[in-house]
Amino acid sequence: MENNNGEMFSYTSSSTSPPPAAVNCSSYLSLNMMNNDEYSHMNNYSKQQQVVGFIEKDGQMYESSDDMVVTDQQVSPTSGSQLTDDLNMASRKSSSIRKGEKKIRKPKHAFQTRSQVDILDDGYRWRKYGQKAVKNNKFPRNYYRCTYQGCNVKKQVQRLSNDDGVVVTTYEGMHSHPIEKSTDNFEHILTQMQLYSR
DNA sequence: CGTATTTGACCGGCGC
DNA sequence: GCGCCGGTCAAATACG
Numbered sequence A: 001m002e003n004n005n006g007e008m009f010s011y012t013s014s015s016t017s018p019p020p021a022a023v024n025c026s027s028y029l030s031l032n033m034m035n036n037d038e039y040s041h042m043n044n045y046s047k048q049q050q051v052v053g054f055i056e057k058d059g060q061m062y063e064s065s066d067d068m069v070v071t072d073q074q075v076s077p078t079s080g081s082q083l084t085d086d087l088n089m090a091s092r093k094s095s096s097i098r099k100g101e102k103k104i105r106k107p108k109h110a111f112q113t114r115s116q117v118d119i120l121d122d123g124y125r126w127r128k129y130g131q132k133a134v135k136n137n138k139f140p141r142n143y144y145r146c147t148y149q150g151c152n153v154k155k156q157v158q159r160l161s162n163d164d165g166v167v168v169t170t171y172e173g174m175h176s177h178p179i180e181k182s183t184d185n186f187e188h189i190l191t192q193m194q195l196y197s198r
Numbered sequence B: 001c002g003t004a005t006t007t008g009a010c011c012g013g014c015g016c
Numbered sequence C: 001g002c003g004c005c006g007g008t009c010a011a012a013t014a015c016g
Helices: A007-013 A037-043 A077-090 A186-196
Strands: A050-057 A108-114 A126-133 A140-146 A154-159 A166-172
Touching: none
Parallel strands: none
Antiparallel strands: A050 A108, A108 A166, A126 A140, A140 A154, A154 A166
16 A cells, blocks of 8 residues: 655654654755765856745556646746646656556656756765656756665656756655765754754 | 766557 | 657766
């Protein structure tokens, strides 16, 4: 049984035993501030970013676009529809890897983030495994997989061509392990500060 | 030298 | 059946 609602934020419920770093709700909103290797030239002039949209999707086959919920008005209608379109296509495949099983609906959750940098550091380690050109979009879409052993959380990152200040990050699956990033993580530093200040 | 990324090939689903 | 498309694989390459 899968919870197909609010899954991304399930860590915040802190029910079982997630590590302290993962419990913090700021995990997602305080996305990356540092270390973007090859994009460092862009970092120089603008690092600020804000989440401008949040979309939930549960990976079933969809036909219309009303199955997506964009919870922010700042998102322009044009970019919103394009995003919806792309995600509909994205959800078509990649559903059932297992053989002999019925269609598994894979929860997908998309963030729309206003950022100058493409790589949003959410605290996990990702390995890039693909890059594809997106139709009607001058920017490619990047595919990443979580490098933690046994964890196949995937995410894809793309930038909207009509508004290149917006980056869309789509997560698929759920991490069942602690955030494993080294000490240069903003996240980690924040947690440390909170620990020391009480 | 071990690990991560790049990038063209490949695959399966879908529409025609 | 064929071609297109989104997604993934994996050999080659880059990188530390």
